[in-house]
Amino acid sequence: MEGHLGRDDPKLLIRLPAGLKAWLATTAAANHRSMSKEVEFRLETAMRGEKAAEPASGEASPA
Template sequence: MDHEVRITLRLPANLHAWLVAQAAANRRSLNSEILHRLETCRRGPATNDESP
């Protein structure tokens, strides 16, 4: 990243708890998990050979 910006983000408690659990399962910090998910979504839909 060239430049980082701090933000305050309000999340519903259940979404926060889910993100914390996902971060732990993926061995990432909460911040890294959120960044990973945002960057993945920004790249567009993943190609999946198992599409229906």
């Protein structure tokens, strides 16, 4: 993670289906995180996974 968020950091307002919001709230509580921090954690984890799956420069990508 890139540090603590503050008032100057950009905000994002999203709409979620009720079931997804409930799952997020439950998961965040189980992980002792706010819902915002849970979303941040999961997005950063997904981003790292995508970067790891990218072929190294110079390698051919699968067709």
